[in-house]
Amino acid sequence: MEHPRKSREIHNHHMDSTMWNDLQFRDDDVVIATYAKSGTTWTQQIVGQILLGPDPDIETAELSPWVDLRVPPKEIKLPAIEAQTHRRFLKTHLPVDALRFSDKANYIYLARDGRDVVWSMHNHHANANGLWYELLNDTPGRVGPPIAPPPDDISQYFRDWLAGDGYPFWPFWENIRSWWEIRHLPNVKLIHFAEMKRDPAGKMREIAQFLGAEVRPDAWPLIEEYTSFDWMKKNATKATPLGGAFWDAGAETFINKGTNGRWQQDLPSADSAAYEKRAVAELGSECAAWLAQR
Numbered sequence: 001m002e003h004p005r006k007s008r009e010i011h012n013h014h015m016d017s018t019m020w021n022d023l024q025f026r027d028d029d030v031v032i033a034t035y036a037k038s039g040t041t042w043t044q045q046i047v048g049q050i051l052l053g054p055d056p057d058i059e060t061a062e063l064s065p066w067v068d069l070r071v072p073p074k075e076i077k078l079p080a081i082e083a084q085t086h087r088r089f090l091k092t093h094l095p096v097d098a099l100r101f102s103d104k105a106n107y108i109y110l111a112r113d114g115r116d117v118v119w120s121m122h123n124h125h126a127n128a129n130g131l132w133y134e135l136l137n138d139t140p141g142r143v144g145p146p147i148a149p150p151p152d153d154i155s156q157y158f159r160d161w162l163a164g165d166g167y168p169f170w171p172f173w174e175n176i177r178s179w180w181e182i183r184h185l186p187n188v189k190l191i192h193f194a195e196m197k198r199d200p201a202g203k204m205r206e207i208a209q210f211l212g213a214e215v216r217p218d219a220w221p222l223i224e225e226y227t228s229f230d231w232m233k234k235n236a237t238k239a240t241p242l243g244g245a246f247w248d249a250g251a252e253t254f255i256n257k258g259t260n261g262r263w264q265q266d267l268p269s270a271d272s273a274a275y276e277k278r279a280v281a282e283l284g285s286e287c288a289a290w291l292a293q294r
Contacts, residue, residue, distance in 0.1 A: 003103045004182060010098045011143035012170060013136045016070035020092075020100040022078055023067065029105040030089040030211060032064070035166075035175040037120035038112035039193040040091060041239050043207075046227045047089045047108070050208045050215060054222035060239040066091040068099075071139050093170070096178035105187065106211055109179040112193035113292055114172055115263040115275060118158045121169065125150045125157075132246035155267055162275055173282035180287045194294045200224070261294055 010017040030047055034040045044064045052058055065081060067090050081088065092099055126149075137146035147168050150157050166172040183190045189210045196203045201224055208215050215223070225231055232239055263272070279288040 003185065004096045004099075004101045004178075006100045007097045010068075010094060010170070011070075013142055013144065013147045014070065015068050015093070015170065016074075016141070016143075017068050017094055017098045019067050019070075019074050019077065020094075022074065023100065024082060025102040025105055026088065027104040028087050029102065030087065031092060031102075031105050031107045032089060032110070033092045033094070033099075033107060033179065034110045035112075035117060035172055036093050036169060037117045037124060039110040039191075039196060040093075042196070042227065042229075042232070043108060043110050043191075044089065044091060045232060045239050046204055046207060046223075047211070049223045049226050050204065050211065050213050051087050051089065054219050054226055056226055056235070058226075058238065061241050064089045064091055066093070066241075068092050068094050070141060071135055073141070093175075095171075095175045096182055103187065107185075107188045108207065108210070109183075109188065109190050110193060110196075111176055111179070111190065111291055113294060114162075114279070115158070115267060115272065116193070116261070116294070117172070118161050119154065119262045121161075122150060122154045122157050126152075127247045129246060129248045135246070155271060158263070158267060158275075159271060162271070162278065173278075176287065176291060177283055180283065180290075192290065192293055200227070 006020075008017075030051075032040060032043050032047060034043075041060070044060050045058075048058050048060045048063060049055070052063070063084070063086070065077065067077070067081070081090070133147070133149075136142070150168075151160070160167055161169075161172075179188070179190060182188050189207070191203060191207075201220070204223065204227065205215075205220075276288070276292070279291060282288075283291065
């Protein structure tokens with residue numbers, strides 16, 4: 001299969017996809033991709049511990065930058081990435097056609113049922129403080145409308161997200177679909193959040209094998225400890241951007257529940273059915289079934 005080519009740019013209150021255009025890839029780069037709120041930080045922690053650990057003091061948020069986040073500007077961000085001397089593991093929330101793709105880098109894509117995504121996203125959005133809004137809305141270079149506070153009603157938030165295809169963040173279906181379409185490439189690995197929850201130890205070993213990383217057998221117990229939800233919650237400042245400064249309740253708000261199915265208690269059945277119908281229409285039955293697992 002031919003490797004994908006970048007065909008467009010994406011700009012919004014969060015993103016500037018041109019950040020990737022001038023990035024100088026290395027042959028051993030790792031790119032961790034998700035739509036958002038799908039296990040990104042967890043996977044960054046896992047990859048960081050596999051490549052650089054086990055070490056409880058690894059500052060994942062500092063070592064694994066979100067490349068397409070539009071702040072800081074590229075003249076600051078790209079030199080900082082270039083200066084890294086360890087094996088780099090970079091983060092993106094872009095669909096494939098807006099991402100400059102390297103046939104040498106390894107890509108890990110995490111997916112999660114959209115209903116679980118929204119329940120996690122609402123917590124993220126509702127607890128964001130003034131600094132978060134200031135950074136996203138007022139920093140020069142924003143393209144498109146600002147992001148506003150969310151409604152208190154999480155079901156309404158879900159309906160707005162579904163009707164607006166990812167509103168007020170970015171499109172959901174194209175993101176899932178674009179990565180699903182290249183899942184057979186040898187340097188791409190798709191993992192579902194539910195699979196990671198069911199068998200974290202097994203999936204971590206799969207990731208290590210995919211990355212060609214040699215991990216001592218006696219290192220795995222510590223890697224498993226330092227990537228557990230409880231450990232990450234207690235040490236959230238190490239994995240959270242700016243140590244959680246964008247949330248008044250701190251980094252523990254960013255690393256919230258780590259569970260699936262919370263929407264089942266609150267989301268009306270008609271809204272859930274509308275989502276499931278949309279998923280099949282947008283993704284096809286095979287991908288929609290894969291995405292719906294929990």
